[in-house]
Amino acid sequence: MQLRPGEMALMRQMALQLAGISLDDSKGYLIETRLGPIAERVGCTNFNELYFRTRYSANKELLQDIVEAITTHETIFFRDGAPFEALQYKLLPEVIDARERLGQPRKLRIWSAACSTGQEPYSIGIVLHELLRDLKGWDIQIIATDIAKATLQAAERGIYASHDIARSAKPALMKQYFEPVDGGFRVVDSVRKLVQWRQMNLLEPFSGIGQFDIVFLRNVLIYFEAEPRRDLARRVGDTLLPHGWLVVGAAENLLDAGPQFVPQTHCRATVYQPKLVPAGKA
Ligand SMILES: C[S@@+](CC[C@H](N)C(=O)[O-])C[C@H]1O[C@@H](n2cnc3c(N)ncnc32)[C@H](O)[C@@H]1O
Incomplete structure (x- = not known):
């Protein structure tokens, strides 16, 4: 699923609301690769629909899947020593x-x-x-x-x-x-x-x-x-x-x-x- 004009701003707002995460415009690939499959799974045909689904939905599982997808979990034992x-x-x-x-x-x-x-x-x-x-x-x-x-x-x-x-x-x-x-x-x-x-x-x-x-x-x-x-x-x-x-x-x-x-x-x-x-x- 590809981002259409104006949808990056909506996704940015969604990430801020759900996790306080600030996504800049360079993160378009992250939205398309990580959130696209979630949007399709719940029957959304574009990111605009996904945005309104998260705003007005009480589907906790969907919200959690989105948080999981927009957060970066890179870590390592004894990181940086x-x-x-x-x-x-x-x-x-x-x-x-x-x-x-x-x-x-x-x-x-x-x-x-x-x-x-x-x-x-x-x-x-x-x-x-x-x-x-x-x-x-x-x-x-x-x-x-x-x-x-x-x-x-x-x-x-x-x-x-x-x-x-x-x-x-x-x-x-x-x-x-x-x-x-x-x-x-x-x-x-x-x-x-x-x-x-x-x-x-x-x-x-x-x-x-x-x-x-x-x-x-x-x-x-x-x-x-x-x-x-x-x-x-x-x-x-x-x-x-x-x-x-x-x-x-x-x-x-x-x-x-x-x-x-x-x-x-x-x-x-x-x-x-x-x-x-x-x-x-x-
Ligand atoms: C890059 S990892 C850092 C892990 C570890 N602290 C380290 O330094 O290796 C960032 C973690 O922050 C979590 N995170 C992001 N936003 C968060 C928030 N608003 N509240 C709590 N945890 C958050 C992510 O889910 C992710 O697991």
Whole structure:
């Protein structure tokens, strides 16, 4: 199905309404190849009809299929390396020290806020095992959220093809924390049980999500327009505990999100501590 004049603008509006995703005119191929088959399946003869179907339809399955199709799920275990080094050697040790100083229980809450097919939260779980070994006496929660339901279901299964495992830059850890099963390799139970999954649109209020020691908000800000992106950064900042850290993607920064977002570099990763506003910046 080909886009007709004026239909790209309607598809752009639809992507913004459903997921806050900003599609520019160069994404025409994505609409035609990913949304064309969905439009045909539900009996639409053009994209104009699909737009009005999504506006006035309560067909949740159709809306979910469209969200799945317009979102990009590219991810990899230990993506970019540096943030996971920073997690292991700087962020977690400091969070643990801060909690100990305050006499708090041995608890850690970490949010992977656009977790795609699960490589990011599982990589976080592996780092926790590497740092704290058997995790005895620790209450650890990794909350993994994404807007795309089928993607989240795949993440929860925790089974990956051999090429997904091979793409990781940490082959020794992949060997240690994955076991062969029918259809690929499954992340071991001791890591899998640390993760809780939740479908969530980041541009809507985070109802009941709670407070976190560390948030990974990586490779998702790039899809949003400036104001919702700034608002998201501030709301995510608000979910952090006073000693909490925020990690964004290698191609992302929070320079325009407010004075509380002062970049720090640790282990070559850019991270933020928005609750610790430097004097004179508040
Ligand atoms: C490129 S992946 C990033 C995965 C992982 N964080 C990483 O850095 O490898 C982007 C993810 O953001 C999700 N996403 C896009 N828009 C979203 C929204 N409005 N709310 C929540 N998740 C969203 C997509 O479904 C996709 O899984």
